[in-house]
Amino acid sequence: MGRSRGGLTTKIHALVDAEGRPIRLKLTEGQAHDGRSAADMFETVEAGHILLADRAYDSDGLRxxxxxxxxxxxxxxxxxxxxxxxxxxxxYRQRNVIERFFNKLKHFRAIATRYDKRDDNFLASVQLASIRIWLRSYESVT
Structure with a gap:
């Protein structure tokens, strides 16, 4: 957990597919730079893929x-x-897929209110919620 003026903070970094299902998840301190701390998450990106990210990830090294x-x-x-x-x-408009993933993630109360004090337990909660999001994509709507 990181410390800031607002208290203890944690960032969730997520790499999702085109359907908004999580591929990689990572936690960092709230004050950590996004581009440097999430650099190890991009090993699943292959030739022909398009990485959509917000301005916080803008760096020459990432490009x-x-x-x-x-x-x-x-x-x-x-x-x-x-x-x-x-x-x-x-x-870039297609980046709303990641925003919708975080919206779905915040519907889980334990994640939105951060009940877990330890970061490994919080990451486990985020991963369990992500599994439920994956399972929802396979549900029948009829």
Missing amino acids: ATMAECGAWANIRAMPNRVKTFPFSQWV
């Missing part, structure tokens, strides 16, 4: 890692960035 894999990092550039990269506004 270079994605280029090595043959994937394209469609990340909105930080406002103070001098060097610009190709960016598709239309593809």
